[in-house]
């Protein structure tokens with residue numbers, strides 16, 4: 001039996017439109033409704049025929065839903081939850097896809113005290129945004145982390161688990177604060193580093209008369225892919241996961257200082273040992289089948 005019959009998606013960009021496409025493919029009888037705050041996005045989703053109904057307000061999108069998924073930037077989750085509260089059927093389960101979880105889980109629970117709330121984070125994405133960027137296979141063999149809060153009915157967690165499994169994801173459950181610590185090091189800090197490197201290089205560009213772009217090597221090009229990620233989304237992630245990101249940044253700065261010292265004093269053994277350890281990390285990711293096989297920037301058609 002299908003976990004849900006009528007699904008409403010609010011926020012129809014990369015992730016929201018990928019969910020619509022994936023549901024159409026995996027559960028074609030599910031009735032899909034969508035809403036986006038941007039009229040141009042609503043028009044695109046209508047033209048692409050990604051769902052049965054695209055509504056002009058968030059409230060009208062949820063009136064018949066048994067699952068509502070909020071796919072807006074994390075800073076907008078609370079206000080969107082408040083805007084649907086009056087129209088939401090009491091039996092509807094509300095979920096989201098936000099990249100940080102503690103603040104979002106608290107905001108959803110407080111805005112929607114009469115509904116089961118099952119916050120979620122599909123750990124899958126790209127640097128692109130908008131409904132044209134979505135694709136149905138985005139979640140295949142990727143983790144989706146659920147962060148239920150105390151009081152979330154187990155039956156609701158099981159139904160949302162089944163929903164994501166049908167979209168091809170592997171599902172794990174975690175405390176929201178623990179999720180935020182783990183993702184601070186595996187996702188948020190790497191983005192911060194990429195934004196910094198590309199920002200520094202672009203400041204240098206005026207000094208080197210465009211040589212940074214002209215001679216950009218593979219390593220730098222890989223960073224530019226990450227640094228092209230959506231500014232609104234990432235502003236909100238850093239503002240909502242402030243404590244965990246600052247803690248990981250402190251650790252990172254200390255390790256960077258140690259590396260700086262090793263270079264200054266010609267400590268080749270320290271450099272060799274670290275690079276050997278990090279190569280082993282990459283190899284174990286590939287052995288566990290977690291490498292998504294994304295072609296690197298230089299060889300792909302980006």
Ligand SMILES: NC(=O)c1ccc[n+]([C@@H]2O[C@H](COP(=O)([O-])OP(=O)(O)OC[C@H]3O[C@@H](n4cnc5c(N)ncnc54)[C@H](O)[C@@H]3O)[C@@H](O)[C@H]2O)c1
Nearest residue numbers: 011013014015037038071072073074098099125126129130
């Ligand atoms: N991009 C990724 O790699 C990725 C991966 C996993 C999770 N996420 C999370 O998914 C969510 C959406 O990210 P995305 O990459 O799809 O972004 P996106 O920019 O492609 O889409 C977001 C959409 O939300 C709409 N929106 C913004 N505020 C709104 C509001 N108040 N009411 C209605 N619509 C509104 C925008 O118009 C836009 O179409 C974010 O919370 C992000 O943290 C992103």
Ligand SMILES: O=C(O)C(=O)C[C@]1(C(=O)O)C=C[C@@H](O)C=C1
Nearest residue numbers: 099122123124125126127186187
């Ligand atoms: O592959 C990418 O482009 C991503 O940045 C995806 C990525 C990640 O860090 O892995 C980014 C944010 C999400 O919340 C989940 C996935």
